[in-house]
Amino acid sequence: MSFLDRVLGRRQSELAQKLEPQISASAPVSGVTSPQSWLNNIGFGSQSNVKTLPRVTGVIAQKHATVFSCCNVIAGDLSKVPLKLYQRDSKGHEERVRDHPASYLLNVESSPGVPAIVSRYALAYAFCLRGRAYAYGPRDGAGELTLIDVVRQDGCTELRAGRSRFYEFEDGAGVYRRVPSRVMVHLRYMAEDGWTGRSPLEIAGESVGLALAGQEAAARTASGITTRAFLKMEDTFDSDEDYTRNAKRIRNALSDPDANGIPIIGSDDDIKSLDISAADQQLLQSRKFDREMIAGIYRVPPSKLQMLEYGVKANGEQQSIDYKADCLLHWGGFVEAQLMLGILTEEERRNGLFFKHDFNALLQSTTKERYEALSKATGGPFMVPNEARKIEGLEPVEGGEKLNPAPNMTRDDEKPEGKKE
Numbered sequence: 001m002s003f004l005d006r007v008l009g010r011r012q013s014e015l016a017q018k019l020e021p022q023i024s025a026s027a028p029v030s031g032v033t034s035p036q037s038w039l040n041n042i043g044f045g046s047q048s049n050v051k052t053l054p055r056v057t058g059v060i061a062q063k064h065a066t067v068f069s070c071c072n073v074i075a076g077d078l079s080k081v082p083l084k085l086y087q088r089d090s091k092g093h094e095e096r097v098r099d100h101p102a103s104y105l106l107n108v109e110s111s112p113g114v115p116a117i118v119s120r121y122a123l124a125y126a127f128c129l130r131g132r133a134y135a136y137g138p139r140d141g142a143g144e145l146t147l148i149d150v151v152r153q154d155g156c157t158e159l160r161a162g163r164s165r166f167y168e169f170e171d172g173a174g175v176y177r178r179v180p181s182r183v184m185v186h187l188r189y190m191a192e193d194g195w196t197g198r199s200p201l202e203i204a205g206e207s208v209g210l211a212l213a214g215q216e217a218a219a220r221t222a223s224g225i226t227t228r229a230f231l232k233m234e235d236t237f238d239s240d241e242d243y244t245r246n247a248k249r250i251r252n253a254l255s256d257p258d259a260n261g262i263p264i265i266g267s268d269d270d271i272k273s274l275d276i277s278a279a280d281q282q283l284l285q286s287r288k289f290d291r292e293m294i295a296g297i298y299r300v301p302p303s304k305l306q307m308l309e310y311g312v313k314a315n316g317e318q319q320s321i322d323y324k325a326d327c328l329l330h331w332g333g334f335v336e337a338q339l340m341l342g343i344l345t346e347e348e349r350r351n352g353l354f355f356k357h358d359f360n361a362l363l364q365s366t367t368k369e370r371y372e373a374l375s376k377a378t379g380g381p382f383m384v385p386n387e388a389r390k391i392e393g394l395e396p397v398e399g400g401e402k403l404n405p406a407p408n409m410t411r412d413d414e415k416p417e418g419k420k421e
Contacts, residue, residue, distance in 0.1 A: 053209035054216070058129040061201045061208055064215055066291045067129075069305050070298035074331050075124035079117050081361045082107055083339075088352040097353065101145040102343050106355075111147040111172060119150045124335060126153045127187040128298065132197030135185035136171050137343055145343060148185065158186075158195070165195060185342030189334060200297050208297075211290035299327040317365070324359050332357045378404055 054060070061067045083106045085097045097103065105111075110119035119135070126133035134156040136149040149172045156169040165181040188197030201208050237243040295302050301323050336355045344353055365373075374391065377383040386400035 052213075053206065054212045056201055056205040056208045056212065058131075058199045058201055061212065062129055064208075064212060064290075064294070066211075066294040066305065067201065067208075070294060070300045071125050071128040073300055073304050074128050074298065074327065075121050077328060077362060078124045078332055078335060078357065079120040082358040083120070083336075084356055084358055086354055086356055088354065100353075102355075105145060105148045106339075106343075111149045114150075114172075116148075119148055122150045123185070123187060124331070127189060127197075127335065128331065129199065129201070130197070131189040131199035131202070133185075133187040134167065134169065135342070136169070136177070136179065136183065137185055138179075138183055143345070148343070181342075182345075183342075185339060187335060187338045204297055207293055211294065214290060299330055301327070317363075320363055324362060328357070328359060328362075332359070 062071065085100050085103050085106075086094045087097050088094050105116065106120065107116050110116045123133045123135055130153060132153070134151050134153060136147075136151055138146055138149075140146050151169045151171060156167055159166040159168060159178070165186075166178055167181070167184050167186070168176070168178045170176050186195075188195065190198045190200065190203065192198075237246065291305065291307060292302060295305055295307075301319055303319050304323060336357065339355050340349060340353075343355075370392070374383070374388040378385050378388050384401055384403050386396040389396060389400065
């Protein structure tokens with residue numbers, strides 16, 4: 001209680017209290033513990049105990065070709081397959097929903113002038129690289145979804161009010177907004193508290209930092225900017241001009257192609273070689289291991305990164321199945337579940353609506369294999385001819401709705417009943 005309150009006789013309980021919830025950042029937005037993303041990009045981020053290793057952030061690590069390839073492969077495959085909306089009834093039957101706005105926004109045009117594949121790729125790429133991704137999904141007065149706007153990932157700030165979350169960002173129209181979580185798509189990976197996403201690259205920061213350091217060392221060696229040797233000359237020259245002339249003479253002797261690698265120098269001159277050692281050469285060769293390690297972090301099969309020593313055409317189909325089971329279902333499951341929370345309302349989710357990627361488009365077999373499988377299915381009996389024709393994009397035919405019996409169960413339906421042979 002202040003001095004003025006005591007003089008006027010007011011009690012603390014009579015004072016007006018704030019009714020607004022206290023909003024704070026969901027995590028420290030700056031500082032040593034959790035620096036902002038722009039600080040990460042200039043050198044602050046996941047740091048190894050070995051201080052000489054480079055700091056690891058998503059933006060820095062994507063300069064490594066294997067990191068970019070992994071994120072590009074996953075984001076590309078998740079965005080190029082249809083993302084379909086289904087409804088599951090009480091008996092577990094699933095039916096495709098086509099007239100929902102989300103079906104159009106996620107497969108045709110996500111926002112004015114922006115194809116859906118571009119938005120979905122941007123979300124999936126940021127999700128794989130940074131461990132978090134954001135998109136704005138506003139609704140009109142009737143509660144219908146109007147667009148899905150991918151915001152700048154570095155410019156979105158998470159705020160917290162109890163269990164509620166709010167987001168501050170600039171949308172595609174250049175308007176600064178603060179919106180609740182019900183109109184935001186928030187993808188997060190390895191979130192220990194359920195909200196704060198973490199990049200797999202930063203978690204394995206020491207190993208990724210070693211890969212980045214090896215790449216930088218290889219780049220310096222390939223560019224020829226490293227110091228390969230130093231020359232010690234006797235300081236007995238009468239002038240600086242004599243010193244410079246002698247230094248040029250020795251430098252020309254070292255680079256003379258006719259010298260056969262044996263330069264002629266003075267009796268008091270000394271050359272110390274700084275060529276890369278055998279240990280350093282072995283370190284550069286370990287970059288092959290770096291590729292395997294980064295592929296393991298993202299669960300991407302080496303064959304998808306053109307590391308063809310791990311597979312051939314003969315087992316390509318099995319590799320595609322393993323890629324779907326081990327990689328795409330893992331990353332796609334996170335994307336589907338969190339898109340469902342950000343795009344569908346609670347009532348729609350309770351009514352059984354959910355998203356599912358159609359990964360069958362990635363497992364196309366040969367024409368011969370498809371025709372043989374469909375022929376066996378239609379003669380099984382398992383599938384009517386028109387269903388098989390629909391799979392191949394063909395028009396139905398008359399009589400194609402009749403199920404063919406199995407070869408060992410043939411019968412003549414036109415034969416009069418009761419008449420024996």
